[in-house]
Amino acid sequence: MTNFFVDLIFPKFCVNCNKFNTLLCEKCFEKINFYPFPLKPEIDECCLENIIVMAEYESIVKKLITTLKYQGIKNIGQTLARMIYYTTNFPRVDMITSVPLHKKRQRQRGFNQATEIALELSKITKIPFTKLLKRTKHSHPQAKISDKNKRLTHLKNTFIINQKILNLKSVLIIDDVTTTGTTLNECAQILKQVGVKKIYGLTVAHGN
Numbered sequence: 186m187t188n189f190f191v192d193l194i195f196p197k198f199c200v201n202c203n204k205f206n207t208l209l210c211e212k213c214f215e216k217i218n219f220y221p222f223p224l225k226p227e228i229d230e231c232c233l234e235n236i237i238v239m240a241e242y243e244s245i246v247k248k249l250i251t252t253l254k255y256q257g258i259k260n261i262g263q264t265l266a267r268m269i270y271y272t273t274n275f276p277r278v279d280m281i282t283s284v285p286l287h288k289k290r291q292r293q294r295g296f297n298q299a300t301e302i303a304l305e306l307s308k309i310t311k312i313p314f315t316k317l318l319k320r321t322k323h324s325h326p327q328a329k330i331s332d333k334n335k336r337l338t339h340l341k342n343t344f345i346i347n348q349k350i351l352n353l354k355s356v357l358i359i360d361d362v363t364t365t366g367t368t369l370n371e372c373a374q375i376l377k378q379v380g381v382k383k384i385y386g387l388t389v390a391h392g393n
């Protein structure tokens with residue numbers, strides 16, 4: 186099916202101003218506060234080189250992420266991936282993976298928003314994508330836990346290895362939003378344990 190027919194069935198509107206025929210218009214794109222430097226998480230035993238962040242989790246970026254997640258407009262995943270690729274210093278890695286959802290949540294939502302973005306980035310960069318990790322605990326969403334210490338401990342033992350690949354030197358883990366970097370670091374710890382030397386995180390946004 187060509188894009189023409191896809192557009193007929195699913196007309197596109199800018200998530201912010203409703204302009205027709207685009208998911209994000211140029212004017213709204215220019216309002217985004219892009220993140221200038223990678224984030225160095227303040228975590229003990231940090232296994233990440235850094236976390237590359239595209240923008241702050243606010244206004245337009247927040248709308249893009251929530252529309253992707255809760256309205257299931259998967260094309261936004263492609264838009265976000267392209268935005269990430271053109272606005273960040275994308276690392277050269279051997280493999281791309283994403284923070285997994287628990288299978289229960291994945292079933293509810295029908296897809297994993299981080300994986301959608303990761304798959305598109307894999308297409309753009311030609312770096313292979315593999316589901317390296319698996320989430321074993323169906324925990325409460327991070328955002329709902331306000332206590333910082335509770336947030337740090339409740340994720341322990343949440344992830345396990347899904348697919349072990351030998352001699353993997355560097356991996357990029359993708360997620361939609363990060364606050365403290367704890368989730369990405371939990372994933373990075375697992376990859377370190379199976380011998381990955383350098384692990385980077387990358388998120389669409391950074392929120393508080």
Ligand SMILES: [Zn+2]
Nearest residue numbers: 199202210213
């Ligand atoms: Zn707009």
